[in-house]
Amino acid sequence: MISFALDDEERMIEEIARNLGKLLRDGMRKWEKDGVSSEIIKKYQETGFALIDLPEELGGVNAGFFKKVLALESMAWGCAGTTLFLELPSFNSHILVFADENAKSKYRDKMNKVGIYFDFDNNFSEENGKYTGSAKAVLGRDIALFFLVKDGKVLVFRNFEIQRKKPLALDAVGVNELKLSDSEPEDIFELKDKGRYFLSVARLYLSAIDTGILRASFEYSSAYAMEREAFGKKIAHHQGMAFLLSDFSIATSACQLYLWKAAWSLDTKQENFFQVCADAFSFISENAEKFTVWGVQILGGHGFVKDHPVEKWMREAKTISLLFGGKHISEIHSSEE
Incomplete structure (x- = not known):
């Protein structure tokens, strides 16, 4: 039987990341405007998340990408931009995995x-x-x-x-x-593998962050729909809104499962890891773009003002879908496999 239960270490990582994500959520407008504070950087460094997925030769602990995406998703639930800022050195370091020893020693600390x-x-x-x-x-x-x-x-x-x-x-x-x-x-x-490994890692990171954004938007907009009333009942109880929220929930769960599969494909060195990571990024970024717009629409006019974070998640999902060639290059790479 297939089990989706997390082990003790994975649950611990997720809990620490969720607590950090709450801090990122509290200050997300500030980090967006003024940059990430030294206090947040210190708290992040104390978690050790930067080292989870890096190979030992680059200073990491090689604990696997599945554990990494657990952390990334929960942090991005708080603030995607801050998560990318904190993780960027780790993210960039994967470009050296298939480089020669001279390049590794020369650029590892830069x-x-x-x-x-x-x-x-x-x-x-x-x-x-x-x-x-x-x-x-x-x-x-x-x-x-x-x-x-x-x-x-x-x-x-x-x-x-x-x-x-x-x-x-x-x-x-x-x-x-x-x-x-x-x-x-x-x-x-x-790069001995022509960059396929780094591109897969990049797409996995971005997919995890997109999944965190998607979950944040769903939770916030669905909670709003359960509080706001129109025509004598909560707007979530109107049939059209209920269908929308159901699709939103299904997409959020589907993206998380696809993310986990992509992480597994890298951890277990599956022959088709490049295709799986490309497909995952295409699927998750497309759903994140679509449903974060719905998150704004559920709030109506309130969704476009900065009193609510749904507009920020919509902007971030769109931007992420364009990085490293975007979902369209991912689709091309997948079709060529």
Whole structure:
């Protein structure tokens, strides 16, 4: 019989992450405006979540991706942007797993200053070893090194123009546009697997964060529907709203199960892990985009004002669906497997 019960260690991780998520929720508007406080950074570091999924050679404990997504989902329930900010060094470090030993030793301690971009659309052109182009969505607040991934190779740049995107979503972590103009990489190293592992990890992280956003939106909007009355009864008890809330609940549970399957595929090194992670990201990001809009609509006009967090979750879900090639590149990769 298949069991979905968590073991003692997994329950402990989930409980710690939920408590941290509550703190992130309390200050999410502040982190979005002013950046993450040193107090929150310290509390996060005390949890040890950054090390859960990293291999030992990169300073981690190699405890698995399933435990990681438990933490990510509960933290993102509190604030997705802050979760990405706190997890970004760990997230970035996975780019080194299939790099050579020289690259690992050279960049292992610098991953908190790295911005990573996969050039799926050939936005960067090369002439005589120099590159020109722009990357539209690179995560990070203090980027000193730009890792441009093209054809399975990582081109490392130190000289680039950076422009912070206008605040739309994920402002706590920072979303930037990076430009190169006849820039020569200071270093180049190859990814032995052409970047498939890192892309899968990236999609898993983003799927976990999206699932946390989706759960937060469902819980908040359904609670509102159970309190608000119209035509003599709670709006949740009107048939049309009841159907909507039922679909919302089903989507939230389905996304969590797909997330767990993707984490399992990486932990157990399944042959089709690349396809499973791509499919999971496509499915979860599409549902997160759709149902966080519903979360706003359930609140009516109140959903669009910052007195309620549903508008923030809607913005974040849309932004996440565009990162690292977005769900459309994920669908292409899945179809090619």
